[in-house]
Amino acid sequence: MKTKMRFTARLFAVLGAFALLATACGGDDDTPEAGGALTVAIVAPSASDDLAFTQSMVDAVNALDREITLSITDGTFIVEEAAAAIRGYAEDGINVVIAHGTQYGASLAEIAPDFPDTTFIWGTATDTQGLDNVFAYHPAADQGGYVNGVMAAAISTTGVIGVVGPIEAGDAVAYINGFVEGAEAGGATVNVTYTGSFGDVALAAEAAEAHITNNADVLTGSAQMVVGAVGVAVSNDVPWFGTQANQTSLAPNLVVASQVYHWEVVLEEMLALRDSGTKGGQAFELNMANGGLVIEFNDGYSLPADVKAAAEAAIAEKSAG
Amino acid sequence: MFPKKGAVLIDKLLGALVPLMAAAVAFALGAIMLVALGANPFEGLQALFDGAFGSGDRLAATAVRATPLILVGAGITIAFRTSVINIGGESQIIAGALLSTVTALSFPGLTPYLLVPMVLMAGFIGGGIAGAIPGALKAYASVNEILSTIMLNLIMVQFMNYLLRGPLIDPYELEAGTRIPQTQRLSDNASLPTLVDGTRLHLGVPIAVAAAVAAYFLLWRTPVGFRLRAVGHSPKAARAAGINVQRNITLALGLSGALAGLAGAILVFGSQGQRMVTDGSAAGFTASAGFNGIVAALFGGLHPLWTVPSAFLFGALLTGATQLQRVLQVPSSLAVALNGIIVIFVISSSRVRVRLKKLLENSSLINKPDQEETTEAT
Amino acid sequence: MDDFFTTSVLVATAAAAIRLATPYLLAALGETIGQRSGVLNLGVDGVMLLSAFFAYWTVLSTGNLWLAALVALLVGLIMGVIYAVITVFFEATQGISGIGIFIFGLGFSDLMFRQQVGTPKPVPRLPSVNIPFLADLPYVGEPLFQRSLMTYLAFGLVPLTVVLLNKTTFGLNVRAVGENPQAADSLGVSVERTRFAAIMIGNAFAGLAGAALVLQLGIFQPNLTQGMGFIAVALVYFGAWRPWGVMGGALLYGVVNATVLQWKALGIIPVSISDLAGMAPAILTIGALILLARRVHAPAALTKPFSRH
The missing domain is CATH 3.40.50.2300 (Response regulator)
Structure with a gap:
């Protein structure tokens, strides 16, 4: 034990000296070049x-x-x-x-x-x-959620929609609650799964699979782990609604629309x-009234004209406050 | 017979050179990565050190960052000396933080002289329970503690998320509809006092150092520690000597967890937020102190006192990394990768030193000392 | 609850359980071989992350899934060489060096992803391969015999690992150096070489586990594994260092996870307690181990470096 301790002591002495040396060599921070900007x-x-x-x-x-x-x-x-x-x-x-x-x-x-x-x-x-x-x-976020929900209910043939969320908190809840409201107004059944994690892509993917098993034919979700769920949507040829940023690049043929934060x-x-x-x-x-929340439609997905009209009506309704 | 002067000198030289080389090689790899990212490696190194030691405030931030590592590390030492492995630091930190939070919520009006010790004690107890569970499972049900502590980490995260978005959520968050999973701002009477004005150095830092010293005394100066180490050395022999092995295993993991739990309380009441908030992951609250504490403890040779400078070193790396990202605009993951490389290189270096010495001895450049210096594997 | 006990839902749940279990099984099998030789590797998660990233990057740039699996295997082997050199030759403390590998893998895979890819882009996923005749069996056909080749590989490796450990000279050597390296050494077994090989195999499996994960998902993002490698290490203890036991652990973990997700989707588990339900896999794993109460002992020389003094 003694010898080990001596080694540890030396280790720290050396590392400490090294740290001091490097600090001594260090100067002031570089201030970013402002240049008027x-x-x-x-x-x-x-x-x-x-x-x-x-x-x-x-x-x-x-x-x-x-x-x-x-x-x-x-x-x-x-x-x-x-x-x-x-x-x-x-x-x-x-x-x-x-x-x-x-x-x-x-x-x-x-x-x-x-x-x-x-x-x-x-x-x-x-x-x-x-x-x-x-x-x-x-x-x-509930406003765009509502609009997405209206569209989801309209394009669903089974009448069942799956939602994959992280934990039941923050603006994920706002989006999902808005979505549920919109979809239920359109007569659809919405099943919501909170996986318990913002990062677990594998769980998000399996949550999406579980929704599809239970007849869901439209999916949405919130937070960064939904990339896993989008993958499942793609393999099952199921439309997807995005939020926060435009997620069209994840599934160019299947993302119907994304609520984008401007x-x-x-x-x-x-x-x-x-x-x-x-x-x-x-x-x-x-919000939609000040143009900060925008529903960005994906041209790669052929949304029926009447559904788009319904969505635009919902947007107008939300924009009016 | 004493070893010849030359041998001692060479040994000393190697003792200094090899870790230095290891650190240098690790930093050189970091520099190569910086160059690959199109950044100036010298500026990078400078930013790293400047961020950790550059000013009184940053030094204090480094100390604050090291605090949970010291506590978790000291706890790890107790567990490892009893031959149990505690990978459940994350869950124990969370348990301690939760119980101390509930305490502060229950007695917000108490005077700080009572409330501060109470929340710290609550953290200690909360972590102790979270540690004693895998301890008892190992002692009485033969459930391996690596399995149970890893599983408890997963369990406690979900429990924290449940409490913070459910029963313990700030009522205002429900009212406003923002539903951010956090408690209300906890009583200021529970806040750990700042030691140096204008910096973030708070009472938690000396408490952590004191706890490490206490762990040392407990292990080597008390009958309790003797029994723990006896169990660690050989459970069979300890049992033959009339020591209750099961109880001591539970105690070891309980104490280990208790120190981690204390770190949890300090994270809540030493933070600027004075509240618990979750981003859904354990690391979001603990900053991975449960894992980094293990590294700090092992880096400090599993000795509670050496855990202190070791934790400080890692605290410095972690705070410095933020500056590195900010100044050079390189992803913070570079610093994470660099941390890993440093751990790997320095941990490998102790053996290199012994080998080099042997090589020199065998080439009979120096006389062989009759006492072989060996590093213990624990 | 009635919604759950329909054939289609049960079959889908079983299929999900096996998908979920695949990466855990591969990583835990590899860890089993390493631990039987006396080497604890806590760096599995880091190796999985690195191999997952490189596999993903390979698919992204070439579209070739086979090449991706090969690259992941290679990454596993490279990390194996590094870890073997650290633990066998430098005799570094295994807990800390493993965590070093984990931290490095976590950081480096994240860094590479940001530099080379940036925004997550989906890649083709592993196709299901139907096994003739068996795939058409009622009930068990879909979950068991309509899976990806990675899953077949993972489960096929279980008996192979049993044979490797119990029926070959190499396996005998692995167990010998894991139990009593001094004795093995005196019998002329090279402890270093045996452990080196066991570590290489173990890390290669971890590499495949990373590939299985990323190729099943078709996407990568920083810290994709979310601590899977650590759970895999725990499953080795669950399985008492025996491949079949490890498989049982991985399946239990997968089944509970899949069932919880299915129940959440069906609304059997209300949203208000979704996080409490998320604890189930971990609690049941501990609970199952208490019930099984196997008083097995670990390889005696586990975590102990060997040097001939």
Whole structure:
């Protein structure tokens, strides 16, 4: 034991010295080259190209109609890491830091007051926690869910629709509840499976298989693990409805429509407020009325004209409030 | 006979050089990966260290990140010394956090002098229960603890998700319809006090270090520890000596879990959020401390005291990685891969040192010391 | 509940159970061989992730499923060489080196995916292959004999592993070095070489498990396995280091998972307790082991590095 301990001691002495050396060599952070453009950073829990939650925000910032230098820290589902990244961006003097995850709220409440000149944008959340340099956003995901549900009920011949969800929480519930409402209004039976995980693709796939066994001939689902369920839809030639981002690329012939989050609508408003000196303090809802929620139809799927008309009627209804 | 001076010198040199080489090779591989990603490796290394040690606040963040690793690691040490393997750190952290959360929800008005010890104790007990279950299953029902701890990890995640989106959900979340699976903000009276203003260094950090010291004393300075180690050394001999093997196995996993549970309580009440929130996975809450703690413990030679610097080292790697991603815009998964490489290289290096020494001895460059230095395999 | 006990639903549930069990079975069989030689490999999940990614990438760029399985096998073998060198030659502590492999696999597969693919793109899935005559049997035909070749391979490897371990000289050597390496060594069995080979085989199986997973799903995303490799390690303990027992564990796990999903789809399990139901596979696995109460002992030299001192 003694000898082992001596080895361990040396190991740490050496590694410690190494660490000190490297720190000593290190200089200051590189501040991003602003060059007049607005600097924006996104901190998000999943991959920036996840075809779901995170990608919707990256696409939105890229769609903004102004000159922007964007940096991204993604895959930080661990709140501590996200907090470090948020603080780091603020320290670097980034103008606008988007904390794209509900779970980051508590960290933001600590960080935001230390950087009064920085605008923090946080969601999905319905309030700004009383912070005057934080804007909050959340989607009325049930609206698109409803529209998708109306269409699903109309194209289903068996009258049974399967839904694959992660855990019964957050905006997945909003979307799924909206969907169920829309589909049941159209006379369909909706079976909902929450697999218990945002990441388990295999379980999502088998959940979809189980729905098909039980006569479901239309499927939908929410969160990033649905890629597994879409695969099942493809092999069984069953139509799919997407949400969060446009999922047509997953199944070009079978995705009927996707509810897409166009965060740029509310981001634009927030940045305009920032230009006029308001750094935060307001909450925004993304909905059909303000054009933030858009049902994007897939031209590769031949949707009957009357179903499309019904969908557009539902959209009009939701847009009117 | 004492070994000759030259041998000692060579041994010392190797002792310093080999781990250094291992770390250097690991970092070199990391550098190659950075180059492949089109980033400057020197800037990468600098960002890594700057992120971990660059300022008082970052140093504090590193310490805070190391805290659960210290606790889980110290617990792992107790279990391993009793020859039981605890892969259930994740479930025990969650159990501790849940019980401490319920405690804070039940007595929000208590004075901090009572409530803080109470939530910490609740974490300790919650984790202890989650640890004692696989312990008792092993001792009394012959259920292998690797199986039961891995399975308990899966069970506790779902239980956490159920509680946080059901019975324990913030009533406001239901009212607003946002249904975010989190508790309400817990009583500030339960919050762990900050030690240095302007940083995130909180009471949990010294508590963790104290717990590691306590684990050391327990194992090597008390009759309880003696019995645990006796069971670890040889259950047969321990039984012959009148030690209740079953009870000690349960105790070992219970204590191991209790320390992890304490880490869970510290994660909740030392965090800025002061609430429990789930993203559906265990890692989302624990930051994989249940696994990284094992690495920290083994890296520290399964000695509770060495677990402290070892955990600090991994805490530094983890905090530094965030900076690496932010500054260089390389995916954070690079840092994860690098962590794995470092673990592999450094763990392999102790043997290389012994082998190199032997090689030198055999080539009779130096006199053979009569005491062979061996690394113990535990 | 009546909806569940219809032939079509039961058959579909059985089919789902076997699909779900396939990657677990492959990985756990490989781990069994490694552990019988005295080497614990906690890095299975990392190997599965790496092989799954490379298999996926191969299908994505060539469309060739066979090549993908071959690539996965190769990745498994490469990781086997690495792990064998670490554990056999460098005698590293097996728990920690395995976790090192896992962390590396988790990070590197994620990194490669982001660099080379980015957005998940679906690829062709493994087709079902009907076994003549048997596939047409009532009830059992569909779940058992209309599966993919990967599934047949996994279940076919169970008796082969039994034969390998119990009826061959290599198997004898594996068990000898797993129980008493000193004695085996004195009888002229090379502990190093035997363990090296066992690790290679074990990791090759883990590679195939990754391929089975990704080719059944037709998609990859970071951390695709979600800890499957760790469950596979647990199943080795469930099966008491015996291939048939390991198969029983994998099937139990698959059946419970499939049944829970089926009941969720049928509404037998209400949404409000869906997470509690998600605990079922793990609870039942522990429960089954308590009931079986097999007082078997692990390979005596498990996790103990061997050096000739």
